[in-house]
Amino acid sequence: MDNENNKSNHEKLDQNQSQQSNNSHSDDFLEQKKSDSENLISENPANEILEQSAEEAPKEILPVTEKKKKNPYKIAFFSLGGIILLGGASYLGYQYYKNHQVEPIVENVCLDTDTKIYDAYKDAVVMVKHKYAFFAKIKGKEVQLNIPEASEETLFGTAFFIDKKGNMISNSHVLQPWNSPENIDKINTDAANIRRKIASILTTDTSEDGYETFIASNWGNASSEYNEEGGYHDGDNEEEEGGEEFINSNEAVVDTTATSDDIAASIPQKNYVSEDEIEVYMKTVDISVALHNSAEEWLPCTIEKISEDSTVDLGVLQLATKETPNTVVNIINLDNAVTDDQTLKPGEKAVMIGYPLGEDLAQTISGIKVQLYNGQISKESDGTKIQYSVTSTNGASGSPVFNNCGQLIAVNFSGLEKVQGYNFGIIAKKIYSVYPVIAGEVKPSTE
Template sequence: MNNDQHESGEDFKENRQPENNSKNNEFSETSDLEKEIQDGNSEKPSDDVVENTASSQPTIPVENKKKNPYKIAFFSLGGIIILGGISFFGYKFYKESQTAEPIVENVCLDSDTKIYDAYKDAVVMVKHRYGYFARIKGKEIQLSVPEATEETLYGTAFFVDENGNMISNSHVLQPWNTAENKERILTNTNNFKLKIASILTTDISEDGYETFIASNWGNASSEYYEEGEDRDYDEGSEANSGEDFVTSTDSAPSDRVETSVDIAASIPQKDYVSTEDIEVYMKTLDIAVALHDSTDEWLPCTVEKVADEEGVDLGILQLSNKTTPNTVVNIVNIENSITDDRSLKPGEKAVMIAYPLGEDLAQTNSGVKVQLYNGQISKESDGTKIQYSVTSTHGASGAPVFNHCGQLIAVNFSGVEQIQGYNFGIVSKQIRSAFPFLSVKSETAR
């Protein structure tokens, strides 16, 4: 039995072995299936996430509430960065526009470039437009006739205090009073006066003066007429035709005289305005200045005073608002100017900042630009003027001239047209003499 059992056991083992192998194969297949299932299960978490996400949708507002403070902080930080950038570039632009630095008192600049940088904003271009005016019986009108053309003059000036006061030449501020213009303008004004008197009758109203003179200027004459003397006028042609009424007959001379008297009496007589009631002169139409680096901006001014002493070609121009612009970092302080002109020796440096040729040379694509010219003192001062070898031309009248340290030594006023490099300036001590009140004002200057 045991043997049977043993055999049956062996048989059993033998019979089971294939099953075990089958089971191993099945296990192997099952492992592959499980792997696929596991792979499939590995996707389930995504489904779970979707389900969880779906199930967590009601909690989204909570998550948003948690994110909002960060958003606020982010935008706040961005705003701060933007404002900081604007402030930085604004400050940078401001600093770039303020290239000049305040001058330390009694410090020698000792360089043309430093002098230019210090005072370029203080030197301005002057544009002066003027014309002919007439005052007739107290009524002032501007003459708009062909010969009385308006004129424009360019020059230079420079700020000397915070009240908008500028120094220039008197011939820039009153060009009609210069020696070269005086005779020409005097001749013109006298001729205009006589012409007005030859056509303007007393029956014309004051409001009609300007229109009447302009309309009848072609009939005006500059020949002088004594009071009561016959003048040419339109109706005067009747006087000449009066002779046609006088025939060559044997009538008595007394008859001819009587006839002539009758004809003369029939001619209408007009009274003309007397030359004594007429004054003709030149006057400023407008005067303004342009700052360095400005573009198409003219600041209106008034002429305050010109030097009384003959030969002292100086005058004061003032801004209408009586305030020196903030862009003028350094005024030309006349308190620091050279007052002892005997100390100015030939061979020493002379530096001029000016606007020669006015707009023609000053205008650029980026605005008005002042120019620097240098040379040397070439002749000792005579107490009023000094000569220096600085190249310049019209438009530089009124420009400041400095020594090597940047101290004012003169105000440029003339040159020799035929030869460049010979110019003259009024020595700076004459500014204090002509305008002593400026010394008081400049004590508070920046």
């Protein structure tokens, strides 16, 4: 029994010693581990520590990623909404483009409504703004006159493109208003009076560069009436009583110390420019056109041709660029015009596209807009002009007039001011009397 107890005690003692030994080894291992870790941290640079942190980071945000994956319906909902919005915008844009797109005209196709005619040719019809004034050429020097009788004037009209080289047809009285039958006599009379007045004040000692200023400054002393000596200088008699006060820096100073007997001799004698050396006329200052739907963008032009026949109120205007804008899809093709005016019968439709009253009617908050007016042919052609009942007024001169199929039949040029609805146009075939010079084309005789 005692031997068994002793044996048991010895076994327990051995176990305790073994545990202590194991604990001692474990402590040594932990200390060694701690020491190795400290050495590892001290030996690793900062970037290696950051790399370890970066490697551990995904483990921390993993729950967030898993959460997003649990909500796929949100992504699908917003994606579907974006597709619907994009599709709707594309559809509306296409419909707007389709409704506002000008289609090229198919040859020999009848445009059987006013709306189709308007849509086809609205961009080809432009508003003309013509500024003109009196000029004087004195001894070969040209100056614009800035006097009450010769203030600058502005006229509005209409023109239309007939090719891709920027050529347009309008009325000659729009391009040269001073030569129109109703104006020419008055203009010539005014020019003659202005010429005489200039001759009554302009002295030969005035420099060429000072002509414009001298004439404007001394215009109050000018006269167009003959005096008893047969000249225009009715200030000559006033000179004997003290002299006419011209504003001229070149004028000599009167010798006030001279005796009374020599007063007349001391007054400087003015020599005037001869009327034969003066020419007065009207001339274009600026001429330009504005396109339909433009925001008052005026395109400069040149006058290329005026009809030599006073009964044919037509002329050719051309853009300075010599290129028709790309926005003009359809020019008004003369090859499709009605050249047999005897086929135009009273009662048939007449459609005019133009700019009556110029800017007053054309200007809108969204730009310049051309207008359409319709009526019917009221009188047969006389070989040069045709009459129709289309409402019109100043500014519509030069507008194209079409039949019911959209073929050009005339160019509007006049009306009765006292009675609306009676207007006249130059028949389309007369355009060839002015256009071949510009187009370089040989057209058959229209006589």
